Amino acid sequence: MKIITLLKRVPDTEARILINQEGTGIREDGLKYVINPYDEYAIEEGLKVREKVGGDSKVTVVTMGPEEATELIRTALAMGADDAVHIVDPLLENAGPFTSAAVLAKVIEEEGFDIIFCGKQAIDDDMAQVQTILAEMLDIPQVNVATEFELSDDGKKAVLSRRIEGGDEKYETALPAIISCEKGLNEPRYASLPGIMKAKKKEIRKKTLADLGFETKPQGGRAEIVRWLPLPKSGECKIVEAEELQDAVKELVRLLREESKVL
Amino acid sequence: MSIEGTAILVIFVAVLTAFTLIVRHLYRVMMxxxxxxxxSRWPDRVKSxxxxxxxxARVLAQPAGIGHFIIFWGFIFITLGTLENILSMIIPAFSYSRFIGADAAGIIVLLQDVFGILVIGDIIVSLVRRFFFKPLRLESDDPKxxxxAVFILALIFVLILLMYGMRGTGILLEPNRYSRLYAPFSFYASNIISHWNINMHLANRIFTWCHHLIIFFFLLYIPFSKHIHILGAIPNxxxxxxxxxxxxxxxDFEDEDAEKFGVxxxxxxxWKQIxxxxxxxxxxxxxxxxxxxxxEKPLSPYRMIHHLRGELMSERKMILADGETPDIVPDTVTEDEIWSCTTCGACMQECPPFIEHVQKIVDMRRYLVLTESRFPQEMQPVFRNMEVNYNPWAFGYASRADWLDGLDVPLASDKKRFDVLYWVGxxxxxxxxxxxxxxxxxxxLKKSGVDFAVLGVEERCCGETARRMGNEYLAQMLIEGNIDxxxxxxxxxxxxxxxxxxxxxxxxxxxxxxxxxxxxxxQFLLELVREGRLKVKGELGHDWTYHDSCYLGRYNSIMDEPREVLALVHGRDGKEFERNRKRSFCCGAGGGRMWMEENTGTKISEARLRxxxxxxxxHLYTACPFCMTMFEDAAKVMDREDIEVEDIAEALVKVT
Known part of the structure; x- marks a missing residue:
């Protein structure tokens, strides 16, 4: 079974994000990057499926991102993935969901696949579109925000759950399919040291747009990011002080009516 | 040579040969x-x-140790006597007095005579203690x-009686054999025996042979019983x-093909751990x-060692044959035991033969974490946070120096050269x-004009916790980063x-x-006060109690300085915990336990707070931020938030 898991390099969940002066992106100096947390569930699920199916099953990590993403790909390989494809091309900087999906679709078709796992969204731009566009491009079913995944014994279909308001939705899908993963699906493993050592020797196939046969950046998305803006500063807190509680309440009502005009 | 002499020689040589072979076997297993x-440091080793x-010295640290002291020295003196007796059976004219003079030999006889009685008393006290007082120390999950213990005590008891039997009958057969002065109890024994209507010569030979045969049996039994410590403790x-x-x-992580790390x-x-x-x-x-x-946690350091020795003894032949032996983790030592340890070192502080428990536990943790990636689930985010943000919590590394806002604290990156680096942690x-x-x-620091700086965002977790949690790889990454x-x-x-x-x-x-x-x-604050750089103005005048942190007191012998500072602050000496200084009781946070759930038994921190x-x-004072956290949490759980826990720096700042 050929299992593809998608991995995106994103700023650490605890990082302090600042927009650059031009408004074209975030300031990258001093930022720590991690594997998109939802992609970790995808990698873990891929590994679990491989462990279940056995034989010559293989988990391939596919990443589109800058050179620095290699370090994170190694982490996924240390967790146990077999090999990886890393698409690095300066043209792909700040690529939108359509472009990303088009490039990933090309790679995935070249690699061949029986099932694709990815995170339900990347925590950087929170678009959550790539998996859907990818499913359309590859013309395969998709189940999003999965919290349970069970492969049938013959490996031809899967039963899944999605957590929705007040209950679970059960799905059955034919394979190949693309599954986007939600927290709760599994507990991603912590790479063992022999795993880390082995990962150093595993193959990461680097590819550029040209290697994939694209002459330019694939376009087609109808929406584009125009500008990035910082959050407006939140107002200052004012504490109303007075000798008597009644006076304080009066003053508070006056402020609410005259200054903030909410009453 | 007499028939008897020949017989004892043959048996003696056979037993010594067998004993030597057993010791050699145990040595080869160890190696x-x-x-x-x-x-290194041979003179210190001899001194030890x-x-x-x-x-x-360590045995005598507790009253029950007197019993061991008596048996230990009794064993030495009485064995000297046994040896003399055996040699005299082989070479009839042999006696110590020929070599060291009658008086010195007499003193040895006296020591044997006195220690014999002491040992008998000791055995009775030991048995009473074991069965009627049931000390916590002797709780065991292994009835064997x-x-x-009882078998060995009984054996020693019989040996001593036989010794007096030998000597008593010996005196009756040969009245000038011992001076009454040097063998008062043997003479007393001879008085009793003289009333028995038996063949004295035959009785003497029976007592002698029984005594020696038991000694020989003992020699061969020792290596397979808990009395193997007679062989192991001295080299240990x-x-x-x-x-x-x-x-x-x-x-060492140099070998990239290594498949296994830890124990x-x-x-x-x-070999030393064996x-x-x-x-x-x-x-x-x-x-x-x-x-x-x-x-009430699953760990007992004694049981861990006992079970490991049991496993070693049953697998020793397989080990010698370089065969496949079962995993000791988790079969002999369970994961729950391994993760229960706070690495506080109290076990190693107490151990008379200096067994090192903590390194073994950490070695097994290393195996679980590095090789198997198997550990309590709550540790995973801790490892991740340390890897990515260099702290155990989910705080971005860039916010490490946020607390400095408005404090005007010099950064190392600005100052470059300064006297003291304050490692905030x-x-x-x-x-x-x-x-x-x-x-x-x-x-x-500012009040006393110290030339200092902090690292700010450049500082990373020091690696201590990761190391004790068994994640040596992560610890080394942090350590190397900090060293740079x-x-x-x-x-x-x-x-x-x-x-x-x-x-x-x-x-x-x-x-x-x-x-x-x-x-x-x-230490540093006391130094500043002593040098007059920090002036103590007035006293708080409260009763205070200081809790020794394991890594400060037991590990680093820093016990007087905190007390001296607090005595200055309050103008009086503190009220001590019963368990204090090197014998202090852990707060429960060491060895990474700070970040693990404590769901079994009483919380260690609550036990200490009680x-x-x-x-x-x-007032309760600590000099360790881990202890502080544990006690504050315990106070909340116990609904005793009125208990104020403070650090020594906080106390001192109030009076300077």
Missing amino acids: KGKPEDRF VLVFVFGQ TTEE VFFRNLGPMGTLSRM SKLTDFT LDLYACTECGRCQAACPAYLT CVGSFDSRGQKIARAMIEL TLKKYQFNRILTTCPHGLNTFKVEYPQFGYEKPVVHHT EFVEIGSD
Whole structure:
């Protein structure tokens, strides 16, 4: 079974994000990057499926991102993935969901696949579109925000759950399919040291747009990011002080009516 | 040579040969362990043996140790007598008095005579203690332990009676054999025996032969019983760790093809760690001091060693044949036991033959974490946070210096050259309670005009916790990262408010090529007061009690300085915990336990806080941010938020 898991390099969940002066992106100096947390569930699920199916099953990590993403790909390989494809091309900087999906679709078709796992969204731009566009491009079913995944014994279909308001939705899908993963699906493993050592020797196939046969950046998305803006500063807190509680309440009502005009 | 002489010679030689072969066998099993260098400082090693084996210094630290002291010396003197007797059977004219004179030989006889009686009394007391007082130390999950102890005590008892029988009949047969002065109890025995209507000569030979045969049996039985410690303890004391307590070995990650890290089989231990197993006396002092055991956790250091020795004994032939032996983790030592340890070192502090429990536990943790990636689930985010953000909590690394806002604290990156580097640590940087301590510290440093700086966002977790959690790989990444930063600046000393940081900079960073004097804030503050750089104005005048942190007191012998500072602050001496100084009781946070759930038994921190409540003191002081967190949490759970826990820096800042 050929299992593809998608991995995106994103700023650490605890990082302090600042927009650059031009408004074209975030300031990258001093930022720590991690594997998109939802992609970790995808990698873990891929590994679990491989462990279940056995034989010559293989988990391939596919990443589109800058050179620095290699370090994170190694982490996924240390967790146990077999090999990886890393698409690095300066043209792909700040690529939108359509472009990303088009490039990933090309790679995935070249690699061949029986099932694709990815995170339900990347925590950087929170678009959550790539998996859907990818499913359309590859013309395969998709189940999003999965919290349970069970492969049938013959490996031809899967039963899944999605957590929705007040209950679970059960799905059955034919394979190949693309599954986007939600927290709760599994507990991603912590790479063992022999795993880390082995990962150093595993193959990461680097590819550029040209290697994939694209002459330019694939376009087609109808929406584009125009500008990035910082959050407006939140107002200052004012504490109303007075000798008597009644006076304080009066003053508070006056402020609410005259200054903030909410009453 | 007489028939009897020939017989004893043959048996004696046979027994000695068998004994030598057994010892050789045990030695060869031991040498299947990994190498470890314990061959430096010979004079100190000899001294250790004199003090701790012949002087029984650690044994005597507890009253019950007197019993062991008597048996130990009794055994030596009486064995000398046995040897003399056996040799005289082979060479009829043999006696010690020929070599050392009648008086010296007489003294030996007297010692044998007196120790014989003492040993008998000792055995009775020991049996009464074991069965009627049931001390915590002797709790065991293996019924054989008691059976064996009773068997051995009974055997010694019979031996002593036989000795007096031999001597008593000997005196009746040959009245001038001993001087009455040198053998008062033997003469007393001869009086009793003289009333018996028996063939004295025959009785004498029967007593003698029974005595010697029991001794021979004992010699061959020792190596397979808990009395193997007679063989193991002396070399174990000789090869003991003479360096700082509990220093963990540095792992080598050079070999990229390595499939396994840490200890999962007996032969993954070093030879010294196997010798530890031979050395255990099963006295259970470790168990009676262990915070995990005393709060109903699955770990008892004594049981761990006992079970490991049991496994070693049943697998020794397989080990010698280089065959496949079962995993000791988790079959012999369970994962719950391994994770229960706070690495507080109380077990090692108590152990008379200097067994090193903590390194073994950490070695097994290393196996679980590095090789198997198997550990309590709550540890995973801790490892991740340390990897990505260099602190155990989910705080972005870039916010490490946020607490400095508005404090006007010099950064190392600006100053480059300064006297003291104040290592704030993770708790001081991120924890709101820890920040209060750090702020008090900054105030004191400024008041006394110390030329200092902090690293700010350049500082990373010191690696201590990761190391004790068994994640040596992560620990080394943190340590190496910090060393690169530290090397950029010129300063004279590192100052820490955390004993864990102190210990790791002092004894573990040198393993990675970085040595710098380290000082704990309690030492440093006392120094500032003594030099007059910090003036104490007035006294708080309350009753106070100081809790010794394991890594400050037990590991680093810093016990007087914090007390001296507090005595200055309050103008009076403190009220002590019953368990204090080197025998202090852990707060429960060490060894990474701070970040693990404590769901079994009583919480260690609550047990300790209850001890504080019993003292009836006003203030509880700590000098460790981990202890602080544990006690504050315990106070909340116990609904005793009125108990105020403060750091020594916070106390001092109030009166300066």
